[in-house]
Amino acid sequence: MNIAIPTASLFAPLTLPNGAVISNRIAKAAMEENMADSNQLPGEALRRLYASWADGGVGLILSGNVMIDPAALTGPGGVVLDERQPIEPFRAWARAAIKDGGQAWLQINHPGRQVFAAMGQQAVAPSAIGVDLGAYSHLFPVPRALDEAGIAAIVARFATTARLAEAAGFSGVQIHAAHGYLISQFLSPLTNRRTDAWGGELQNRARILLDVVKAVRAVVSPGFAVAVKLNSADFQKGGFAASDAVQVVRWLNELPVDLVELSGGSYESPAMQGSPQVGSGSTAAREAYFLDFARDLSAVARMPVMVTGGIRRRAVAEQALLPSEGRPGVAMVGIASAFAFEPDLPVRWKRNEALEIVIPSVGWRNKAYASLAKMALVKLQLRRLGKGQQPKPNASPLLALIRQQIITRRRTRLYRAWVARPRGIHG
Numbered sequence: 001m002n003i004a005i006p007t008a009s010l011f012a013p014l015t016l017p018n019g020a021v022i023s024n025r026i027a028k029a030a031m032e033e034n035m036a037d038s039n040q041l042p043g044e045a046l047r048r049l050y051a052s053w054a055d056g057g058v059g060l061i062l063s064g065n066v067m068i069d070p071a072a073l074t075g076p077g078g079v080v081l082d083e084r085q086p087i088e089p090f091r092a093w094a095r096a097a098i099k100d101g102g103q104a105w106l107q108i109n110h111p112g113r114q115v116f117a118a119m120g121q122q123a124v125a126p127s128a129i130g131v132d133l134g135a136y137s138h139l140f141p142v143p144r145a146l147d148e149a150g151i152a153a154i155v156a157r158f159a160t161t162a163r164l165a166e167a168a169g170f171s172g173v174q175i176h177a178a179h180g181y182l183i184s185q186f187l188s189p190l191t192n193r194r195t196d197a198w199g200g201e202l203q204n205r206a207r208i209l210l211d212v213v214k215a216v217r218a219v220v221s222p223g224f225a226v227a228v229k230l231n232s233a234d235f236q237k238g239g240f241a242a243s244d245a246v247q248v249v250r251w252l253n254e255l256p257v258d259l260v261e262l263s264g265g266s267y268e269s270p271a272m273q274g275s276p277q278v279g280s281g282s283t284a285a286r287e288a289y290f291l292d293f294a295r296d297l298s299a300v301a302r303m304p305v306m307v308t309g310g311i312r313r314r315a316v317a318e319q320a321l322l323p324s325e326g327r328p329g330v331a332m333v334g335i336a337s338a339f340a341f342e343p344d345l346p347v348r349w350k351r352n353e354a355l356e357i358v359i360p361s362v363g364w365r366n367k368a369y370a371s372l373a374k375m376a377l378v379k380l381q382l383r384r385l386g387k388g389q390q391p392k393p394n395a396s397p398l399l400a401l402i403r404q405q406i407i408t409r410r411r412t413r414l415y416r417a418w419v420a421r422p423r424g425i426h427g
């Protein structure tokens with residue numbers, strides 16, 4: 001008997017709720033590059049980096065997080081898009097990132113309390129609760145709790161950045177509501193202790209996310225994609241839980257949202273960097289570590305669901321698209337780190353090349369430094385691609401970390417000078 005085994009095609013197009021088509025199921029997930037120029041604008045290095053991904057055949061490029069507020073950056077060298085920034089550098093960036101019908105979306109973000117004290121930033125958050133990283137907590141300022149006007153201003157900033165993203169030629173935006181940044185801080189009862197309309201029960205904690213989606217939608221065209229990156233959970237006791245994520249997606253179902261990407265964790269519990277205690281223990285679940293939950297969510301979501309985290313191999317990516325145990329497969333797979341080491345990943349998978357992507361592990365005893373070194377190794381590859389060089393997977397983690405620290409110090413000085421300078425209004 002001939003049993004047809006369903007093969008999930010990574011190369012089948014996906015039609016979004018807004019009617020736009022993504023040419024395949026592979027997305028380059030957001031990676032903060034810290035590669036903006038001295039005016040916090042995208043320049044040649046970012047254009048070259050994004051062109052290398054576009055040339056590699058990826059269906060969707062999600063940018064590293066772009067800042068909606070010049071006074072609140074996730075890190076030095078961050079791209080800022082507000083109405084005081086010139087639009088032309090963003091137009092050039094979009095042109096480099098969009099090729100052959102590909103899509104490129106800007107990930108738009110406000111970090112809330114997850115900003116670095118060294119950058120001289122005054123942190124704001126739902127409540128005045130600082131980041132708790134033990135001996136490293138002093139690296140982050142204690143935030144001021146936002147008032148009503150402050151919340152309204154931030155919602156309006158998300159909308160302005162989205163409007164400008166469309167004007168620049170990007171095909172969508174992704175609202176960052178994960179990884180412990182501002183919207184995620186509102187969602188989590190650990191960081192949101194408010195007793196007004198923005199805190200308390202989940203519906204209040206989710207209000208800012210739903211308001212941002214509505215405000216963004218109100219200023220962009222129907223064909224422009226609006227997506228959300230959401231935590232499956234904070235992976236902290238008493239935090240945002242998987243059942244909360246399901247409920248938030250039910251609310252997002254009622255809005256014109258084109259895609260939900262699932263991730264997890266925060267600076268305090270960096271689940272997005274490695275296997276949290278989720279999944280069934282199968283290889284695919286260990287490698288694509290949010291997949292189990294993404295399937296549950298796909299059963300509830302009306303919009304396509306994308307899963308990101310740990311995917312390196314084609315077989316695992318394909319498995320994520322397939323139904324399993326009565327639950328649907330996901331619509332798209334998001335891949336971050338592997339794209340830094342292999343920008344041509346989609347075309348090489350399509351050619352059926354046996355591709356072994358080795359992302360060096362850093363087995364240092366100090367987990368905080370090991371994690372920083374791993375990030376530094378990835379960012380080293382991004383800078384190399386931005387210079388037109390080949391990735392260098394065997395680079396020394398220690399040297400990459402030292403280099404990253406030097407760059408961070410220099411870029412922090414550049415940021416402090418830039419933010420102190422007056423700027424005109426462009427957009």
Ligand SMILES: Cc1cc2nc3c(=O)[nH]c(=O)nc-3n(C[C@H](O)[C@H](O)[C@H](O)COP(=O)(O)O)c2cc1C
Nearest residue numbers: 029030031032064065272308309310335336337378
């Ligand atoms: C260098 C680096 C920078 C990142 N920056 C962002 C970011 O700006 N926004 C975001 O949502 N996730 C960011 N992430 C997380 C990735 O999008 C992704 O969720 C995570 O790395 C897991 O996927 P991977 O195993 O394919 O790398 C970053 C990851 C890395 C390695």
